[in-house]
Amino acid sequence: MTFANTEPPRIKSFVQRKGRVTPGQKFALENHAQQYCLDPKIDVDFTNTFGNDAPLIIEIGFGNGDSLAKIAAKNPDKNYLGIEVHRPGVGHLLVLIEEMQLTNIRIYCHDAIEILEQRVPNASVMGLHLFFPDPWHKKKHFKRRIVRDSFVELLAQKLAPNGYFHAATDWENYAEWMLKILNRAPNLENLSTTLTYCDRPEYRPLTKFEQRGIRLGHGVWDVMFSKR
Numbered sequence: 001m002t003f004a005n006t007e008p009p010r011i012k013s014f015v016q017r018k019g020r021v022t023p024g025q026k027f028a029l030e031n032h033a034q035q036y037c038l039d040p041k042i043d044v045d046f047t048n049t050f051g052n053d054a055p056l057i058i059e060i061g062f063g064n065g066d067s068l069a070k071i072a073a074k075n076p077d078k079n080y081l082g083i084e085v086h087r088p089g090v091g092h093l094l095v096l097i098e099e100m101q102l103t104n105i106r107i108y109c110h111d112a113i114e115i116l117e118q119r120v121p122n123a124s125v126m127g128l129h130l131f132f133p134d135p136w137h138k139k140k141h142f143k144r145r146i147v148r149d150s151f152v153e154l155l156a157q158k159l160a161p162n163g164y165f166h167a168a169t170d171w172e173n174y175a176e177w178m179l180k181i182l183n184r185a186p187n188l189e190n191l192s193t194t195l196t197y198c199d200r201p202e203y204r205p206l207t208k209f210e211q212r213g214i215r216l217g218h219g220v221w222d223v224m225f226s227k228r
Helices: 023-036 046-050 066-074 087-100 112-119 139-144 149-158 172-183 208-215
Strands: 056-060 079-083 105-108 125-131 159-169 188-190 221-227
Touching (some): 046 079, 087 105, 105 112, 125 149, 149 159, 172 188, 172 221
Parallel strands (some): 056 079, 056 125, 125 159
Antiparallel strands (some): 159 221
């Protein structure tokens, strides 16, 4: 299968939806956003923001934040930066942060590409997670997929030496697409022993959607690369 590189680099990989904000999410947004959410227009010193210089892990498009909260809770020795454009998801993660008393998460409610370009220093990210991004499964929409050559170039700039990129998808075509693009990046190395896909690492929790898919026989593909 071949994939033409037809990317106009500024096409957004998401559609801004107006999701319903629940009362609990609204309360969290009004009362806790100031503590945990960062202003996308202002430069941030992440060491000062987190109060330590622990390794920084970024998750792009964290959805409702369940996986991010679970990972952060199990890894208090790491700092986590979540980026999500949809306010209900941000509100839900804020609820989880308060319920689980997490201190190692900060949030941007903004376009992830702009945050990476403008607010994240080069060679500062130990890991970048992209779990179940919109696959844009119609061929005419492939140009909207976030994993494209320009994204991979940006990723390589932001990763620290030996830093890693981990993506997971339940669309085989998108898995193949990502593998093709990432495998040709000169400064990234496939962590799979077969140069294809990796087993799901223990730190990535199974989502309810994923568990249902597995029961129905659906596949999930984990793609992992490290910076040379």
